[in-house]
Amino acid sequence: MSLAANWIALDWGTTHVRAWAMSASATVLDQRSSDKGMGRLDPSQFEAALQDLITGWTNGPVTAIACGMVGARQGWAEAAYSAVPCAPLPDGLTRAPTHDPNLTVLIIPGLSQDNPADVMRGEETQIAGFLALNPGWDGVLCLPGTHTKWVEVSAGEVVSFQTCMTGDLFAAITGHTVLRHSTGGTDWEEAAFDSALADTLSRPEKLAARLFSLRAEGLLHGLSAGAARARLSGLLIGAELAATRPYWLGQQIGVIGAGAVAGLYVRALAAQGAPATQADAARVTLAGLTAAWRRWKDPK
Amino acid sequence: MSLAANWIALDWGTTHVRAWAMSASATVLDQRSSDKGMGRLDPSQFEAALQDLITGWTNGPVTAIACGMVGARQGWAEAAYSAVPCAPLPDGLTRAPTHDPNLTVLIIPGLSQDNPADVMRGEETQIAGFLALNPGWDGVLCLPGTHTKWVEVSAGEVVSFQTCMTGDLFAAITGHTVLRHSTGGTDWEEAAFDSALADTLSRPEKLAARLFSLRAEGLLHGLSAGAARARLSGLLIGAELAATRPYWLGQQIGVIGAGAVAGLYVRALAAQGAPATQADAARVTLAGLTAAWRRWKDPK
Numbered sequence: 392m393s394l395a396a397n398w399i400a401l402d403w404g405t406t407h408v409r410a411w412a413m414s415a416s417a418t419v420l421d422q423r424s425s426d427k428g429m430g431r432l433d434p435s436q437f438e439a440a441l442q443d444l445i446t447g448w449t450n451g452p453v454t455a456i457a458c459g460m461v462g463a464r465q466g467w468a469e470a471a472y473s474a475v476p477c478a479p480l481p482d483g484l485t486r487a488p489t490h491d492p493n494l495t496v497l498i499i500p501g502l503s504q505d506n507p508a509d510v511m512r513g514e515e516t517q518i519a520g521f522l523a524l525n526p527g528w529d530g531v532l533c534l535p536g537t538h539t540k541w542v543e544v545s546a547g548e549v550v551s552f553q554t555c556m557t558g559d560l561f562a563a564i565t566g567h568t569v570l571r572h573s574t575g576g577t578d579w580e581e582a583a584f585d586s587a588l589a590d591t592l593s594r595p596e597k598l599a600a601r602l603f604s605l606r607a608e609g610l611l612h613g614l615s616a617g618a619a620r621a622r623l624s625g626l627l628i629g630a631e632l633a634a635t636r637p638y639w640l641g642q643q644i645g646v647i648g649a650g651a652v653a654g655l656y657v658r659a660l661a662a663q664g665a666p667a668t669q670a671d672a673a674r675v676t677l678a679g680l681t682a683a684w685r686r687w688k689d690p691k
Numbered sequence: 692m693s694l695a696a697n698w699i700a701l702d703w704g705t706t707h708v709r710a711w712a713m714s715a716s717a718t719v720l721d722q723r724s725s726d727k728g729m730g731r732l733d734p735s736q737f738e739a740a741l742q743d744l745i746t747g748w749t750n751g752p753v754t755a756i757a758c759g760m761v762g763a764r765q766g767w768a769e770a771a772y773s774a775v776p777c778a779p780l781p782d783g784l785t786r787a788p789t790h791d792p793n794l795t796v797l798i799i800p801g802l803s804q805d806n807p808a809d810v811m812r813g814e815e816t817q818i819a820g821f822l823a824l825n826p827g828w829d830g831v832l833c834l835p836g837t838h839t840k841w842v843e844v845s846a847g848e849v850v851s852f853q854t855c856m857t858g859d860l861f862a863a864i865t866g867h868t869v870l871r872h873s874t875g876g877t878d879w880e881e882a883a884f885d886s887a888l889a890d891t892l893s894r895p896e897k898l899a900a901r902l903f904s905l906r907a908e909g910l911l912h913g914l915s916a917g918a919a920r921a922r923l924s925g926l927l928i929g930a931e932l933a934a935t936r937p938y939w940l941g942q943q944i945g946v947i948g949a950g951a952v953a954g955l956y957v958r959a960l961a962a963q964g965a966p967a968t969q970a971d972a973a974r975v976t977l978a979g980l981t982a983a984w985r986r987w988k989d990p991k
Binding site: 556562567601607 | 907
């Protein structure tokens with residue numbers, strides 16, 4: 392049995408891939424995901440991984456529109472970056488090599504910035520989706536994640552962007568430094584987050600002196616793991632907000648993401664008098680993939 | 692055959708233990724080391740590890756004076772911290788339990804600071820050794836390592852101290868974040884260290900925006916691993932110097948350590964117009980253990 396998907400939307404990142412079976416009017420017929428992210432696949436293995444994932448969705452020729460690390464140099468096919476300033480979606484997509492003549496896979500390229508050097512892959516599609524859902528929107532988008540992106544958007548173009556690897560740092564510090572003994576578990580004390588955030592924003596130059604104190608306060612004063620974990624997050628997000636102040640200060644801000652981490656960014660920005668609206672990441676990703684599919688189907 | 696050591700000096704850290712066979716006049720008869728650090732041993736395993744290490748050094752009763760993580764809660768026996776301000780060596784040592792009646796093991800306690808909360812174990816012995824070799828010295832000692840210590844010394848006492856976990860962070864970032872792809876190998880470009888150090892010291896609030904650029908500059912502009920590695924080190928040591936400025940600015944500075952990392956601190960301080968003298972870590976450790984042994988043998 393087949394759904395007879397008209398096309399397939401793919402969000403193919405480093406650790407996971409998510410697929411949507413789409414109708415000709417771009418409604419979702421079905422969705423699936425797997426952990427066959429780009430990081431686990433050789434270039435020759437992507438086609439089989441995709442066929443597995445979409446089994447039963449098609450009974451003839453089908454086109455898949457993909458975004459994310461699938462287009463990296465180590466991915467299925469390298470989709471060369473578009474250089475900002477530019478629209479988040481380019482005019483052309485990169486075709487990945489396939490053996491199945493019924494399968495066409497088109498990859499959306501990432502964006503690059505020459506100076507300061509920066510790159511993104513996948514977020515450009517979320518930005519395009521956010522703009523498709525909010526036509527004419529100008530301001531700054533914050534896309535929290537392992538590598539959080541701050542993106543200046545104006546007149547439908549990405550003007551500039553800045554990556555902060557705050558999530559990557561948090562994982563490395565709680566997993567692989569002495570603070571792993573102090574920050575275990577999932578407890579969370581919000582007041583500790585708030586005060587650490589305020590501390591770092593008011594004195595960002597003291598950051599390096601504040602990290603080990605999480606360990607020492609645990610040893611000497613019984614600081615709980617939940618407080619230490621939240622304080623570490625506040626210190627790191629505080630350092631990020633200090634570094635990206637020119638992006639968010641006095642701007643209209645959208646935070647893309649519905650999870651706990653996106654909520655922390657909204658909370659942190661609000662504490663700085665910078666209100667932000669939130670948008671669901673999966674929804675804007677799908678909207679961006681749909682915008683790319685429409686553009687490919689009906690080029691202007 | 693036996694050396695007939697009069698006493699034994701032990702520097703017993705988390706990852707390694709170093710032992711010296713000492714004469715009654717505190718000259719070194721022999722030295723050995725092993726990787727049986729505190730992190731690999733249960734409390735019940737320390738005595739056998741020590742007996743293995745000192746085989747052939749003694750033929751009767753012997754006393755070992757030990758410093759470092761051997762005195763931590765998870766070590767051989769917990770040696771309660773002395774609270775600063777205080778002399779680096781206390782009046783009393785902590786005796787570790789032994790089965791061999793000929794073996795006496797005495798552990799030097801670490802130092803603690805109530806506010807800001809901080810702790811050290813092992814460095815107090817190096818400080819004592821430095822002061823034994825430089826009587827009357829006042830100023831600031833920097834002890835680079837996984838957890839670098841900055842120590843204010845006055846009139847023979849430790850007045851205050853500050854730990855920065857810069858080495859721990861460098862290892863976690865180069866080993867467990869996306870920057871592991873950009874900073875591999877052992878190459879090193881000194882100019883990249885110098886400019887990153889200056890950048891962070893002049894704009895410490897931009898640190899969080901500078902880390903991911905090491906990855907992006909590699910992808911876009913071919914930044915070499917040696918330049919990326921040195922730049923990361925410069926960013927992190929720059930953040931540390933920004934956080935510890937009240938310690939080193941306008942002070943007499945001693946850096947304890949002879950290796951490459953200690954050299955980076957001396958270079959970084961010199962670039963800030965803060966000349967530092969260097970002292971060999973093993974030499975001051977042994978001098979500190981000797982001072983503790985003398986005090987124990989001939990209490991005032």
